[in-house]
Amino acid sequence: MTTSSTTSSRWRALTRHHLFWPVAVLVLLLLVNVPFTPDFFSVRMADGHLYGSLVSIVLFGSPLILVAVGMTLVIATGGIDLSVGAVVAITGALACSYISDQHDQGALSGVLLAMGLGLLAAVVCGLWNGFLVARMGIQPIIATLIIMVAGRGVAQLITDGQIITINSEPYKLIGGGYWLTLPFSIFVVAAVVAVTVALTRRTALGLLVEAVGGNAEASRLVGIRSRRIKIMVYMFCALCAGIAGLMISSNTSAADGNNAGLWIELDAILAVVIGGTSLLGGRFSIGGTVVGALVIQTLTTTIYTIGVPTQTNLVFKAAVVIVVCLLQSPKFRAKVFGAKFAARFAAKGGAKPAAATADPAAATEAAPKMEVS
Amino acid sequence: MAEPRPVLEMAGIVKEFPGVRALSDVDFRLFPGEIHALMGENGAGKSTLIKVLTGVYSLDGGTITLDGRSVRIASPLQAQQAGISTVYQEVNLCPNLSVAENIFIGREPTRMGRIQWKRLRREAAELVDRLGLDIDVSAPLSSYPLAVQQLVAIVRSLNTGAGDGEGPGTKVLILDEPTSSLDRDEVLQLFALMRRLKEEGVAILFVSHFLDQIYEVCDRMTVLRNGTLVGEHMVSDLDQVGLVQLMLGKAMGQLDELHEHQLRSDAGDTLVQADGLGRTGGIAPFDLEIRKGEVIGLAGLLGSGRTELARLLFGADQPDTGKVTIGGRRVSMSAPNDAIGAGVAFCSENRKSEGLVPDLTVRENIILALQASRGWTRPIPVAQRDELVAKYIKALDIRPANPEARVGQLSGGNQQKVLLARWLITQPKLLILDEPTRGIDIGAKAEIQKLVVSLSEEGMSVLYIAAELEEVLRLSHTIGVLRDRRLVAQIANGPEITTSRILETIASGEHQ
Numbered sequence A: 001m002t003t004s005s006t007t008s009s010r011w012r013a014l015t016r017h018h019l020f021w022p023v024a025v026l027v028l029l030l031l032v033n034v035p036f037t038p039d040f041f042s043v044r045m046a047d048g049h050l051y052g053s054l055v056s057i058v059l060f061g062s063p064l065i066l067v068a069v070g071m072t073l074v075i076a077t078g079g080i081d082l083s084v085g086a087v088v089a090i091t092g093a094l095a096c097s098y099i100s101d102q103h104d105q106g107a108l109s110g111v112l113l114a115m116g117l118g119l120l121a122a123v124v125c126g127l128w129n130g131f132l133v134a135r136m137g138i139q140p141i142i143a144t145l146i147i148m149v150a151g152r153g154v155a156q157l158i159t160d161g162q163i164i165t166i167n168s169e170p171y172k173l174i175g176g177g178y179w180l181t182l183p184f185s186i187f188v189v190a191a192v193v194a195v196t197v198a199l200t201r202r203t204a205l206g207l208l209v210e211a212v213g214g215n216a217e218a219s220r221l222v223g224i225r226s227r228r229i230k231i232m233v234y235m236f237c238a239l240c241a242g243i244a245g246l247m248i249s250s251n252t253s254a255a256d257g258n259n260a261g262l263w264i265e266l267d268a269i270l271a272v273v274i275g276g277t278s279l280l281g282g283r284f285s286i287g288g289t290v291v292g293a294l295v296i297q298t299l300t301t302t303i304y305t306i307g308v309p310t311q312t313n314l315v316f317k318a319a320v321v322i323v324v325c326l327l328q329s330p331k332f333r334a335k336v337f338g339a340k341f342a343a344r345f346a347a348k349g350g351a352k353p354a355a356a357t358a359d360p361a362a363a364t365e366a367a368p369k370m371e372v373s
Numbered sequence B: 001m002a003e004p005r006p007v008l009e010m011a012g013i014v015k016e017f018p019g020v021r022a023l024s025d026v027d028f029r030l031f032p033g034e035i036h037a038l039m040g041e042n043g044a045g046k047s048t049l050i051k052v053l054t055g056v057y058s059l060d061g062g063t064i065t066l067d068g069r070s071v072r073i074a075s076p077l078q079a080q081q082a083g084i085s086t087v088y089q090e091v092n093l094c095p096n097l098s099v100a101e102n103i104f105i106g107r108e109p110t111r112m113g114r115i116q117w118k119r120l121r122r123e124a125a126e127l128v129d130r131l132g133l134d135i136d137v138s139a140p141l142s143s144y145p146l147a148v149q150q151l152v153a154i155v156r157s158l159n160t161g162a163g164d165g166e167g168p169g170t171k172v173l174i175l176d177e178p179t180s181s182l183d184r185d186e187v188l189q190l191f192a193l194m195r196r197l198k199e200e201g202v203a204i205l206f207v208s209h210f211l212d213q214i215y216e217v218c219d220r221m222t223v224l225r226n227g228t229l230v231g232e233h234m235v236s237d238l239d240q241v242g243l244v245q246l247m248l249g250k251a252m253g254q255l256d257e258l259h260e261h262q263l264r265s266d267a268g269d270t271l272v273q274a275d276g277l278g279r280t281g282g283i284a285p286f287d288l289e290i291r292k293g294e295v296i297g298l299a300g301l302l303g304s305g306r307t308e309l310a311r312l313l314f315g316a317d318q319p320d321t322g323k324v325t326i327g328g329r330r331v332s333m334s335a336p337n338d339a340i341g342a343g344v345a346f347c348s349e350n351r352k353s354e355g356l357v358p359d360l361t362v363r364e365n366i367i368l369a370l371q372a373s374r375g376w377t378r379p380i381p382v383a384q385r386d387e388l389v390a391k392y393i394k395a396l397d398i399r400p401a402n403p404e405a406r407v408g409q410l411s412g413g414n415q416q417k418v419l420l421a422r423w424l425i426t427q428p429k430l431l432i433l434d435e436p437t438r439g440i441d442i443g444a445k446a447e448i449q450k451l452v453v454s455l456s457e458e459g460m461s462v463l464y465i466a467a468e469l470e471e472v473l474r475l476s477h478t479i480g481v482l483r484d485r486r487l488v489a490q491i492a493n494g495p496e497i498t499t500s501r502i503l504e505t506i507a508s509g510e511h512q
């Protein structure tokens, strides 16, 4: 009796951890692959590089993780950034077109300059977004829509509407190279995540961001300079998108103004939500977002390995995302699993299980509209 | 007299939150045509009992019987349909919709699926009129002060069952601290309304920390302590001292003699000087001097401009005339930051929308103002932070005394204390308290008043706003009287100043 109650309370504490559901879904998705790809979890070494499905999930998921990490902070302030996909395209286009103009495409200095140029452009985009949102008071969804649409055009202008291909060893490293047997991009992602966590949790930035997103008026009255914080956050988000843009173009050694980073904003927003950060702003979790991004990437991989017909790809993905989001909603869990728990409690207490509901029909349709605080 | 059958019976109610047993084995009953007070300290479980009854929280044990039938109420909507109307402690309306829309939201009169806006406005106006309130129903709710919003919430809850005739009409009306920011006049209006409903046979559950109000309107009361039932009594059988003893579990010393509290001899240096400060639509230009260590109380009716005056002194609203100097330096007051930098702190009356960040913890909410003034690059060192937070949790007796608890889960009174702690921690020179004892139980109320006195003795200036005139009178050195958004008089407090003299000044607009 005692042991069972302590294990059950430990289990309950575990399920209440904010990372429990995202991680559970990730593990489940990974396991789904095993019947189709028996060696799914195996990692092997070839030419001094590690290969395997897990490694590729992280490798291909790297840009998404970066974009999603930046997006997390923006969402935590109660905003949203739709322009990240376009920023990915602009950054890649600028860097590649600069490199392609060089005599010696392999020169390290030229590559560094190209990357700096690309990232600078990204940060300027972020500054613009932040300016529109924080200074002009435009709704984030509209403000960032501007670069989402116009940015693709800019990227195409930079590439003259062509796909620019380059041949640069050093540039190849960031998105397609290896270091210490692992894809180099993993180190980039690890560094960005570490810096973000340090920046938000070692300083008071995280707290202030959560306060602004959790209650904007209260934050103003408490003296938080929320405009400044919002501008910073949009710039940081764009910087992350910029690094992702470098990674994507480096991986393919090409800049495609049209398709690079297409729809990545939606995947990133999904990753943030799956990671447990509310779209309403407030509390955020960088760890959750990383797991969320890995869920999305694993899902994409899974769709290929289990052979979902290409036409139904998106429907399948949507279905999984819906299930994940529902699982995370305490209300939904209470509705689905709640009856069992209630019955168990009633049995323990010796009372009759669930004294007849006044009106079962009303119970199911009674979605509280505004009464619940 | 044979007792009629109760309209509502709750038996053996249990409600647990992670780590807290908010209610254990509580019985409660409510008879038709009675006004029943639910009493208890902050955090005793009053709001939780109400929310369990109205389906906001699910039940962990116990039964609810309504009209002799055992029911399970799964949502607020269902409660409403079963004839239970509720006004929750925190006003839950849509500030950017009009008053009329707020009254009818979710059950607008429709014809062929289309909302009949004219009828909606007309019926809302009729309802408001019938209750003797002077409110323009087409104005946005946010244009009214919190107290009026609270009245609107009451009108809204009563309206269930009217309109298109759905539902059985209100059998049980629940009012969770509806009077906490009302003036005497509004309270009387509300009481008249409650008595009328009582005569119609409605059972009313009433929560208030004002004991006088309980003794004025209630017939019966149930006392909770720490989530358990202490007893049910007829109001006539139990005097105030006995009640307090039941609530606290021990006898409480009477409010100490606060009248003695006098300005310190070294007071006299001007701290704040406002000249012709004003804002159109807010408050007419006023001059105000606040000296070091002085407590200035603001008296006036609802909507007389007390809060507006306070907000100007904090830069929460931008003044369009006049200037302010604090400690001899001119302060621009274009944003709260300017005032905070000059040592001003402001506890808003509206803790939900202007005060707390509900998702953050008690600790995070307490340090927010201090952290904001340090900027994001200089976090408060962990050890110092924890020590400060622990100190204020203890000093204000915030319960649960857990700095990790989410503020949104605290009881109303404890949330208020968190807000107070947030500003005390910044050690301001001028502390503006707008209804600081709103929703606070009598024990804690006395503590807070004592705190104001001791802060003032230590040299902090306080601008104090409270609906209760006695409270203002007890604490203030100077009383500023407002009327129709104008500061009409500043009266030095003294033995000859009584509430009735202040009321006269409020009524006539001048001080003899």
Ligand SMILES: Nc1ncnc2c1ncn2[C@@H]1O[C@H](COP(=O)(O)OP(=O)(O)OP(=O)(O)O)[C@@H](O)[C@H]1O
Binding pocket: B017, B018, B020, B021, B022, B040, B041, B042, B043, B044, B045, B046, B047, B048, B049, B089, B399, B400, B408, B409, B410, B411, B412, B413, B414, B439, B441
């Ligand atoms: N959603 C929640 N999650 C966790 N704990 C909660 C939640 N709601 C209330 N509590 C806890 O339950 C206890 C009872 O709270 P409740 O709000 O019922 O008090 P109350 O009697 O209404 O007090 P007050 O007079 O301050 O309004 C408190 O300890 C509170 O912290």
Ligand SMILES: [Mg+2]
Binding pocket: B046, B047, B048, B089, B176, B411, B412, B413
């Ligand atoms: Mg309460």
